[in-house]
Amino acid sequence: MHEEILKREHKAEKQRKEEMRYDQMDCLLLAGEEKTERTIPVCETVFPEKFADLNAVREVLLTPEKQVYALIAPAFMGQFGEGVSPGAIRAALKRAGFSGMVEVAVFADILTLKEALEFDRHVNRDTDFLLTSCCCPVWVSMIRNIYGELVPYMPGAVSPMIAAGRAVKKMHPDAVTVFIGPCLAKKKEAKEPDICDAIDVVLTFQETAMLFEAMGIAPQQMEEDASEHSSGAGRIYARTGGVSEAVVRTVEQLHPGRKIAVRPMQADGGKACKQMIEAIQEGKTEANFFEGMGCVGGCVGGPRALLPREEGSAYVDHYGKEALYQTPLENPYVIELLEKLGFSTVEDFLEKSDLLTRHF
Numbered sequence: 001m002h003e004e005i006l007k008r009e010h011k012a013e014k015q016r017k018e019e020m021r022y023d024q025m026d027c028l029l030l031a032g033e034e035k036t037e038r039t040i041p042v043c044e045t046v047f048p049e050k051f052a053d054l055n056a057v058r059e060v061l062l063t064p065e066k067q068v069y070a071l072i073a074p075a076f077m078g079q080f081g082e083g084v085s086p087g088a089i090r091a092a093l094k095r096a097g098f099s100g101m102v103e104v105a106v107f108a109d110i111l112t113l114k115e116a117l118e119f120d121r122h123v124n125r126d127t128d129f130l131l132t133s134c135c136c137p138v139w140v141s142m143i144r145n146i147y148g149e150l151v152p153y154m155p156g157a158v159s160p161m162i163a164a165g166r167a168v169k170k171m172h173p174d175a176v177t178v179f180i181g182p183c184l185a186k187k188k189e190a191k192e193p194d195i196c197d198a199i200d201v202v203l204t205f206q207e208t209a210m211l212f213e214a215m216g217i218a219p220q221q222m223e224e225d226a227s228e229h230s231s232g233a234g235r236i237y238a239r240t241g242g243v244s245e246a247v248v249r250t251v252e253q254l255h256p257g258r259k260i261a262v263r264p265m266q267a268d269g270g271k272a273c274k275q276m277i278e279a280i281q282e283g284k285t286e287a288n289f290f291e292g293m294g295c296v297g298g299c300v301g302g303p304r305a306l307l308p309r310e311e312g313s314a315y316v317d318h319y320g321k322e323a324l325y326q327t328p329l330e331n332p333y334v335i336e337l338l339e340k341l342g343f344s345t346v347e348d349f350l351e352k353s354d355l356l357t358r359h360f
C-alpha cells in the first residue's frame with residue numbers, strides 16, 4: 001500500500017515536471033522580442049528564477065566585447081537531432097553568439113591519462129584498488145559525504161568539465177565559460193568553493209535546445225564547422241563503463257603486460273553504486289578499479305538529456321569508434337595541449353597541477 005502511494009506520487013511529480021517544462025518552453029518562446037541573430041527571446045516575468053542560467057547566458061551573448069565559450073559534454077552526440085554533427089552544433093552555437101565550442105571529451109582524455117598514471121602509481125599489489133574520481137559529482141559526493149573511509153582510494157582530480165573551464169580561462173583569461181550537458185548536478189558542482197573558478201554558467205541540453213528554438217536556429221540546417229580533437233577514450237565517458245574502458249586501454253598502452261592489470265567494475269544509479277561500495281567494504285569483489293555514475297546508463301541517462309539513454313549511448317559509441325585516435329597517448333592534440341598548459345613531465349601532471357588536482 002505504502003509502495004503504491006509512493007509510485008503514484010512519483011508519477012504525479014514526473015507529470016508535473018514535464019508540464020512545467022512545456023510551460024517554460026512556451027513561455028520562453030511566447031515572450032519573444034524581435035528576433036535577430038543575437039537576440040534571445042526570454043521570459044522575465046513568469047518564471048524568472050527558472051531561467052536564471054538562460055538569462056545569464058543571454059546577457060553575455062548580447063555583450064559584444066565578451067568572449068563566450070561553450071564547453072559541451074561528451075554525451076552531446078545525437079542530442080540535437082538525427083545526423084547533426086559536432087561541426088553543425090559548433091556552427092549553431094556560433095550563430096547564437098558563442099565565440100567557440102570546446103568538446104569536453106578532450107579533457108576527459110586528459111583526465112583518463114591522469115587516472116591511468118594514478119593507477120600505475122597506486123595499484124601494485126593484488127589487494128590495492130582505486131575509485132575513479134573524476135566525472136560524476138553525484139558519485140564523488142556520495143564517497144565524500146557517506147563513505148569517507150574510501151576517500152584515500154580516490155585520487156584528487158577535478159572533473160573534465162572543471163579542467164576544460166580552467167584551460168579555457170588560462171588561455172583566454174576574460175572568457176566566459178558555459179558548460180552544456182544533460183546534468184543538473186553539474187550546476188551545483190560548478191559552484192563548489194574550491195573549483196568555482198572554472199565554469200560561469202551551466203546549461204542543460206534542454207535549455208540549450210530552448211535557446212536554439214527561441215533564436216530560430218536549427219542545428220540540422222547548419223553548415224559544418226568541424227574541429228574535433230578528442231580520442232575514442234574521452235568520447236565514451238558519457239556512458240556507463242566508458243571511464244573504465246578508457247583507463248584500461250590507456251594503462252595497457254602505458255605498460256603492456258603489466259603484472260596487475262586493471263580489473264574494472266562499474267555501477268550506475270544510486271542503488272547500484274551503494275551495492276558496489278558495500279561489495280568493496282565486505283571484500284566481495286576482485287575488481288581493483290571502481291567507476292560510479294549517478295544516473296542509470298551514465299550521462300546519456302542524465303535528467304536533462306533529450307534522447308532516450310539507449311539511443312544516446314549508441315550515438316556515443318559510434319562517435320567513439322569514429323575517432324582517429326583511441327587513447328590520449330596516441331592523440332597528438334592532447335599531448336600538444338598538455339604542453340601548452342605547462343605540463344612537461346609526469347610529475348608536473350600528477351602533483352603540481354592547480355588545473356587538474358583537487359583535495360578531497
Ligand code: SF4
Pocket residue numbers: 135136137138139182183184185186293294295298299300301302303
Ligand atoms: S551520471 Fe548523471 S549525475 Fe553523473 S555527471 Fe552524468 S548526468 Fe550528471
